[in-house]
Amino acid sequence: EVQLVESGGGLVQPGGSLRLSCAASGISFRSYWMHWVRQAPGKGLVWVSRINSDGSSISYADSVKGRFTISRDNAKNTLYLQMNSLRAEDTAVYYCADMGFAYWGQGTLVTVSS
Amino acid sequence: DIVMTQSPDSLAVSLGERATISCKSSQSVLYSSNNKNYLSWYQQKPGQPPKLLIYWASTRESGVPDRFSGSASGTDFTLTISSLQPEDVAVYYCQQYYSTPITFGQGTRLEIK
Numbered sequence: 001e002v003q004l005v006e007s008g009g010g011l012v013q014p015g016g017s018l019r020l021s022c023a024a025s026g027i028s029f030r031s032y033w034m035h036w037v038r039q040a041p042g043k044g045l046v047w048v049s050r051i052n053s054d055g056s057s058i059s060y061a062d063s064v065k066g067r068f069t070i071s072r073d074n075a076k077n078t079l080y081l082q083m084n085s086l087r088a089e090d091t092a093v094y095y096c097a098d099m100g101f102a103y104w105g106q107g108t109l110v111t112v113s114s
Numbered sequence: 115d116i117v118m119t120q121s122p123d124s125l126a127v128s129l130g131e132r133a134t135i136s137c138k139s140s141q142s143v144l145y146s147s148n149n150k151n152y153l154s155w156y157q158q159k160p161g162q163p164p165k166l167l168i169y170w171a172s173t174r175e176s177g178v179p180d181r182f183s184g185s186a187s188g189t190d191f192t193l194t195i196s197s198l199q200p201e202d203v204a205v206y207y208c209q210q211y212y213s214t215p216i217t218f219g220q221g222t223r224l225e226i227k
Contacts, residue, residue, distance in 0.1 A: 044207065044218060044219075044220050044221045045156075045158075045164060045207055045213075045218040045221075046210075047215055047217065047218070047220070050214065050216070054143070059214040059215070061215050062215070080171040088196070095163055095164075097163075100166070100169065101154060101156070101164075101166055101211075102166045104163035104164060104165075104171060105163065106162075106163060107163060
């Protein structure tokens with residue numbers, strides 16, 4: 001059974017940092033491109049970032065470029081999202097998803113507020 | 115960026131009736147090398163992550179009931195639920211994965227009339 005489990009969310013002040021993790025099991029993680037997608041409360045889905053299987057190719061949404069960094073550790077079957085300079089508008093549930101968006105985690109809530 | 119526009123924003127359909135959701139892309143998402151439209155449909159219920167229903171515009175994901183179907187005509191895409199069931203109440207999103215940034219439609223809320 002495929003499982004993607006996000007962690008690391010929480011309450012952070014504007015300008016602060018958080019690191020999200022997504023632990024994968026049941027898939028050949030090192031072969032999969034992976035994505036982060038977020039959803040603000042009551043709003044729609046927004047793609048955040050994508051990383052290829054070995055981390056050599058990365059893309060970001062313009063809204064997070066220069067502030068967020070996606071990375072992965074294939075030995076640990078884990079995807080990461082380092083989020084710096086957080087803003088109120090980054091408040092959302094953050095999901096990790098596999099390359100075809102067939103598998104999603106349950107999400108982790110990030111709240112940016114003073 | 116490719117803009118995905120769904121219509122309507124909300125829809126109420128009687129049980130057993132057909133539900134149709136439209137999605138229009140601002141530019142082609144058809145890859146000429148493989149003749150595939152890079153377009154997916156998702157269903158999201160409250161408190162849950164999205165669920166992939168359709169990919170390549172018309173290929174049903176494994177396990178998805180056959181009352182769900184997708185079609186394409188140029189830059190216009192349609193998700194059809196042939197006979198609405200109570201468990202189909204959800205928000206539906208289209209998504210293009212032809213190019214980054216990957217973009218989603220704004221969502222269509224489907225309810226029972």
